[in-house]
Amino acid sequence: MNNRSNMNKISKKLSLAHSFEKAHFSEIQRQERPGFHLSPAIGWLNDPNGFSFYKGEYHLFYQYNPYSTRWDAMHWGHWTSKDLLHWDYHEACFAPDEDYETGVFSGTAITDKDGSHLIMYTADYTKAPDYSTDLSGKNGIRRETQCIARGDGRQYQKYEGNPVISEKELPEEFTIEDFRDPKLWIGEDGKYYAVTVARKKKDNLGAALLFSSENAVEWQYLSTIRENDGSFGGMWECPDFFFLEGRPVLSLSVMNMKNTSPLFRNGNCTVVFVGEEAEIESEQESMVDLIENTMKTAKTQALDLGFDFYAPQTMEKDGRTIMIGWMQAPEAGGNAPEKAKWYGQMSFPRELFFQGNRLCQRPIPEIQELYKDTVDLEISCEKEEKSFAELEGKLLDLSLQISAPKHSFERKGIFQMKFAKQGEIYVLCTYDFVSGILTVDRSHAGRSASICEVRRIYVGCSEELSLRLLLDRFSFELFVNDGEQVLSGTLYELPEEAKEISFQGEGIHLQVEKHSLKEIKLGAL
Numbered sequence: 001m002n003n004r005s006n007m008n009k010i011s012k013k014l015s016l017a018h019s020f021e022k023a024h025f026s027e028i029q030r031q032e033r034p035g036f037h038l039s040p041a042i043g044w045l046n047d048p049n050g051f052s053f054y055k056g057e058y059h060l061f062y063q064y065n066p067y068s069t070r071w072d073a074m075h076w077g078h079w080t081s082k083d084l085l086h087w088d089y090h091e092a093c094f095a096p097d098e099d100y101e102t103g104v105f106s107g108t109a110i111t112d113k114d115g116s117h118l119i120m121y122t123a124d125y126t127k128a129p130d131y132s133t134d135l136s137g138k139n140g141i142r143r144e145t146q147c148i149a150r151g152d153g154r155q156y157q158k159y160e161g162n163p164v165i166s167e168k169e170l171p172e173e174f175t176i177e178d179f180r181d182p183k184l185w186i187g188e189d190g191k192y193y194a195v196t197v198a199r200k201k202k203d204n205l206g207a208a209l210l211f212s213s214e215n216a217v218e219w220q221y222l223s224t225i226r227e228n229d230g231s232f233g234g235m236w237e238c239p240d241f242f243f244l245e246g247r248p249v250l251s252l253s254v255m256n257m258k259n260t261s262p263l264f265r266n267g268n269c270t271v272v273f274v275g276e277e278a279e280i281e282s283e284q285e286s287m288v289d290l291i292e293n294t295m296k297t298a299k300t301q302a303l304d305l306g307f308d309f310y311a312p313q314t315m316e317k318d319g320r321t322i323m324i325g326w327m328q329a330p331e332a333g334g335n336a337p338e339k340a341k342w343y344g345q346m347s348f349p350r351e352l353f354f355q356g357n358r359l360c361q362r363p364i365p366e367i368q369e370l371y372k373d374t375v376d377l378e379i380s381c382e383k384e385e386k387s388f389a390e391l392e393g394k395l396l397d398l399s400l401q402i403s404a405p406k407h408s409f410e411r412k413g414i415f416q417m418k419f420a421k422q423g424e425i426y427v428l429c430t431y432d433f434v435s436g437i438l439t440v441d442r443s444h445a446g447r448s449a450s451i452c453e454v455r456r457i458y459v460g461c462s463e464e465l466s467l468r469l470l471l472d473r474f475s476f477e478l479f480v481n482d483g484e485q486v487l488s489g490t491l492y493e494l495p496e497e498a499k500e501i502s503f504q505g506e507g508i509h510l511q512v513e514k515h516s517l518k519e520i521k522l523g524a525l
Contacts (some may be wrong), residue, residue, distance in 0.1 A: 009157065011097035017075055018091045025089070025525050028341050029065055034472045035395040035519045037327065037369060038346040040077055041089050042066050044336075047181075047311035047343030048324050050109035051074060052286045055118045055153045058084055058315075058323065061093055061119075062346070063106060069336035069343035074103035074124070080153070084322065084349050085366050088523030093156050094121070097374040100145065100163060102126050106181045107146075108313065113186070116150045118216060120194060121254040122180035123147045123163055142177045146196065149215055151516040165196075165211060165219045168376050174207065175196035181238045182211075182268030192216045195225065196234045197252070197309055205229070206236030208250060208295075225295045226250060232271055232300075238311035244321050245354050248275040250295050251303065255330075268310055268330045272359055273298035301359055305457050306478070307442060308332070309347065321352045322364060327475055327488055337493050347488060348477060350471055360483040363470060367397060370517040381415065381505040395517040398501070403464045404433045415508050419471060420491055420501035421447060425477065427491070429467070436461040438480060446493040457485055481521040 010018075024042045033039050043066040050061035057080040064077035076094040079087040094104040100123050107121025127141040145163030149156045159341055167176050178199035192213040197206055213219040228236060233254035240251040250273040273382035275298045303312065304325070312325030325347045336343035350361040375390050391398070404413040413433030418426040426442040436459050443453035459465065461482060468479040474494075478487045503510060 002234070006186050011095060013095040013097040014092060017066050019097050021091060021287070021525055024341070030519065030522070033342070033522070034345055034474050036085075036367075036517055037348060037472050037475060038079060038087060039342050040064055040066075040344060041525060042342060044069050044071055044324070044344070045077065045346075046071065046330075047106045047326050048313045048346060049106050049121070050119055051313040051315045051324055052109040052111070052117070053315060053317050054109070054111050054430070057082060057153065059109060059117070059153065059347075061109070064092060066092065067339060069340050071333050074105055076104055076121075083366060083369075084364055086521035086523075089525045090154065091525060093151075094149070094158070098123065098158060098162065100125055100143075101147075105144070106311065108182060108184045110184055110186060112150070112216070117153055117156070118184070119149045119151065119156060120182045120184040120216075121147055121149070122182065124180070131305075144176060144179045146179075146182050146194070146219075159217070161217065164213075165194075169219050169221055171209075171221055171224075172196065172199055174209070175201050178206075178235055179460060183239050183241050185241075194219070194238045195241045195250070198238050199235050200227070203230070205234060206252070206254075208236065208239050208252060216414075226252075226273060227296075238313075240312065240314055242316065242321060244352055244359070245277070247277045247354070248295065248298075249273070249359065250298065251314075270303040270312060270325070271312060272301050272303050274301065274357070274359060286524075287352050299357060303359075303361075304486050304488050305327070306440065306455055307453075308475070308488040309488045311487075312347075314352065323350045323352055323361065328476075328490060345475060345490070353483075355482070355484060358484055361486050362479060362483040363397070363468075363477075367470075367517075370520065371397070371515040372518050373516050375512070375514040377510070377514075378511060379503060379510040380398050381503050381508040381510060383504070383506040385416070385418070385502050385504040387421070387500045387502040390448065391512065391514050392499045393514070393516050394473050394496070394499050395519070396469065397515040397517060398469040398471065400467045400469075400515040401464070401511040402431065402467065405463075405507055405509075413505065413508060415465075415505040416503065417467075418500070418502045419469065420476070420494055420498045421502060422495055422498040425494065425498050426500075427489070429478065431465055433463065434461065438465075440478065440489070442489055442491075445491055453489055457487070459485070
């Protein structure tokens with residue numbers, strides 16, 4: 001496949017998107033954007049796509065609608081970075097400009113054998129029913145097929161023979177209406193592999209499917225590596241598959257999760273399935289294990305227990321596995337602040353690692369390059385709430401070591417922290433040393449789309465707890481006990497003055513380390 005002669009061809013739809021971006025990008029002032037999280041050039045952002053390293057740069061694409069702060073007519077936006085901190089915006093990479101697509105849905109990118117940047121994505125073709133003549137809605141059409149494109153890091157051309165996976169390759173028991181989000185990689189055997197999700201016809205539940213190809217163009221179905229039995233919501237989306245410390249990990253974003261477990265409190269959340277290290281002696285052997293469905297017995301874990309985290313992607317470089325997710329709940333799609341010029345943001349990059357059998361996350365250490373001043377405090381909390389002026393800020397990396405004396409712990413030990421605070425506006429974090437429950441309450445922090453603005457997780461009963469808070473203008477990420485659990489949330493429409501930090505808890509001792517953060521640099525279009 002060689003589309004390089006067509007690389008300079010730009011469709012009318014893509015050209016229109018470029019013109020719109022250039023006309024409106026400068027309307028958003030730097031202080032209107034997050035300080036150290038990524039937001040779209042203009043308009044709407046959702047899933048991260050094509051997270052990869054190519055030609056000396058990190059590339060991150062994203063689901064994108066430049067024309068509105070609502071989801072519609074998916075394009076691909078594009079950033080690049082040298083260091084995962086400071087990013088350059090680029091013109092839209094894809095627009096839905098082919099006859100087989102009304103939206104360019106999620107996908108992944110790799111460096112191909114010929115040195116090109118190979119992208120695999122889903123082409124969604126949706127034709128809504130005419131409800132004036134068809135009240136049942138049965139005459140609507142939806143087809144999702146898998147396509148490829150190549151590029152040089154700036155310009156990309158869709159393959160003329162697209163789609164490369166369609167009904168012909170999809171097993172009969174799955175519907176083409178929900179068949180999307182390929183995770184692409186090259187195995188040690190030189191073959192191309194892709195994990196997609198699809199909806200089963202018999203029960204409308206999701207499944208993860210494995211395909212392979214010798215040339216990235218002709219594909220065959222290999223195996224269903226995981227099926228939803230009803231325990232994990234309905235349809236699945238945005239699969240990721242990778243090896244971490246010798247263990248195979250399958251990540252899936254779950255739609256319509258039932259609130260039946262304290263591990264899964266979000267209606268739309270991300271679940272990981274972790275295979276056993278003992279079964280794997282090499283990547284090639286683990287691929288065979290994967291085909292034989294060993295992932296069906298993998299351990300499960302919620303990836304983020306907060307309000308807003310979905311559709312993460314990982315990439316590997318220099319022995320690290322780095323993850324970025326969409327920091328927004330899908331149900332918040334129509335909830336952009338009034339007069340907003342952009343909506344949607346990415347999480348700060350996280351490094352993945354294991355502690356025992358638990359998949360853990362921590363902010364990449366490069367964040368230290370954003371530190372501009374440091375405050376260290378030892379605090380003995382009191383029964384009454386107390387704010388600390390030296391801890392105030394909108395852009396913070398705040399670490400707490402929290403301990404309760406044994407006599408206080410045995411009696412009753414409740415620790416409370418309020419952040420992003422101004423008067424009666426705040427986010428409340430509470431830890432009960434007796435029950436071992438950590439609670440994050442966002443109900444006093446402005447408007448959102450969540451039905452429930454409280455999240456509770458079981459941390460365990462202990463005399464000590466560590467918390468790390470990344471606080472930005474429009475979001476927070478809270479890492480519990482060195483990243484064993486994470487809770488993320490958006491904070492739109494907070495006043496600029498909402499920057500106080502307060503603590504409360506009789507007999508509780510704190511060691512606090514606060515780093516104020518510089519804004520990341522954002523290169524203009």
